Amino acid sequence: MPGHSGPSRRTLCMLGALGFVSGRQAFAQSDPLTSWNDSAPKLAILDFVARVTQEGGPDFVAPAQRIAVFDNDGTLWAEQPMYFQEAFVFDRIKTLAASHPDWRETQPFMAVIEEDREALAAAGEKGLLDLLAATHAGMTTDAFAATVAEWLQSARDPRFGQPYDRLVYQPQLELLAYLRANGFKTFIVSGGGVEFMRVFAERAYGIPPEQVVGSSGLVNFRLLADGKPELVKQPKVEFVDDGPGKPVGINRFIGRRPILAFGNSDGDQQMLEWTGAGSAPRLAALLHHTDAEREWAYDRASHVGKLDKALEEARLRGWTVVDMKRDWKRVFAFEPKGAL
């Protein structure tokens, strides 16, 4: 590009690379959070981002330190009537049952095949681990990723009839993009399986695999006879990235304290505590599912995404609570068909 050289262009490009220019553009342009109502949470977010990006200001945070972490289930996409990874497990068991005739007479497989919720609950944690072993282990990491991708293409959620990865929250997509435009690095920190989430996180959220932190099973390296290396998933839980495991996972994978954390359940409490306790300006936010019409309404009594203690904690520590019904203009990108 001749005729454009010189220090001002260079400075501009450096600023662009750091997200400053696009950040200013986002401000100068119209509303970056169009699916959010102009209520308190949106104003708190805009104010926070303005403060930490204002060079020379008292709350300025260098771009390298602008780490934002988001829970996934119930924070970036829906989690009802069951965690979507659970739906994947159940669908897989039903598919695999064709080549496992013994499952028709063995728990917990029988319970899944017959959709017997009571028998499944009775199988407890041991049952869950058996189901995980049957669907998440004994194959290479590549084969597992291919299976998840295939499932995401074919499966539909029972309420909206959508592919599961379309049940992502439009306001959160805008928030992620807005943060990145302002020099933030956005991460997922979720109790979900890391290898499950990485299949769709980049496409659905613009979050690359190396910025996805999650629970994981043991993986072994092996060299085949022809010298080809493989990574094989083992039937052994290795790390549970939930509750107190979330700040531990942040420390392990990210290695610095976020300045923004967004969750929706008691499993996010420690992540928000850890984020909120830093010395720089911090934003800790909880999504409260209050919208039975457009999505779901649940909190203290829910079997998924239980939000009880963390809601108390939010009051005590001054976290931002996003009320879905009140604060979101729109929930999903798609238009729900018919009455809900």
Next chain:
Amino acid sequence: MPGHSGPSRRTLCMLGALGFVSGRQAFAQSDPLTSWNDSAPKLAILDFVARVTQEGGPDFVAPAQRIAVFDNDGTLWAEQPMYFQEAFVFDRIKTLAASHPDWRETQPFMAVIEEDREALAAAGEKGLLDLLAATHAGMTTDAFAATVAEWLQSARDPRFGQPYDRLVYQPQLELLAYLRANGFKTFIVSGGGVEFMRVFAERAYGIPPEQVVGSSGLVNFRLLADGKPELVKQPKVEFVDDGPGKPVGINRFIGRRPILAFGNSDGDQQMLEWTGAGSAPRLAALLHHTDAEREWAYDRASHVGKLDKALEEARLRGWTVVDMKRDWKRVFAFEPKGAL
């Protein structure tokens, strides 16, 4: 910056943000790898980067896939006469001995205090774990990082009299910068402790904490009585990022296969195998320490950075072997004083 707006500036900035412009600048400008001799490894690197960044070319790799992984000890900085983290452990034991009078009569501490290599070797792995527990656990992650930072400021290596983090290889700093200028994301994947490396990796290599993969000990989250959260390091090894652990660590932390891997010892063999077996164009490289005058010469018989099987493997699999003496014009950024 008024008067500079318009689509061409915007395009330029986007390209800049992706590393394209600076990449082209690096090519257009003089040599990006000035500390490398114009021998085969440098030409292989330049050719590889040119191919994977040529849009529309047969070997083009999208920027998001340009993952480069580097071992640390012996690949990015020196590792003789002992791993620098080992030097940290020994120095810490000597410092802490003042408040642990019993150590003067207890192995393996006695061996460290008296610099008795034989007794230390006799203490074996159990001894090593005791030393790690005494120096790497029982404190918060923040306190540990502060201790490492302090040590790096005060300690000097026995041969060059330099702070340890000045014993980084100048040719590798140029390579890291060159890769980043061409849209690569650079990672460390090392057997060293992740919390040890993160203290200096950003300053020394331009590699942020979230791009450092390493061995780790267990960390626990706890809430103090005043509600302040803490992460406390426990005396328990959790993950060893060495040998077959390296591709496992890459899978866990990065979640996609690198297209470039650089190591120097048998502990890097599986990482190079894993990288080399991908379908996209790949570059796998080994640094061979052949320069006793400017650095050290060691390989098959060395107690640190042993390079034996991987050297055979390099021949079989066609990896690039960098001969320090032959291929590097300069080793360190500093000028060694006097005869070595």
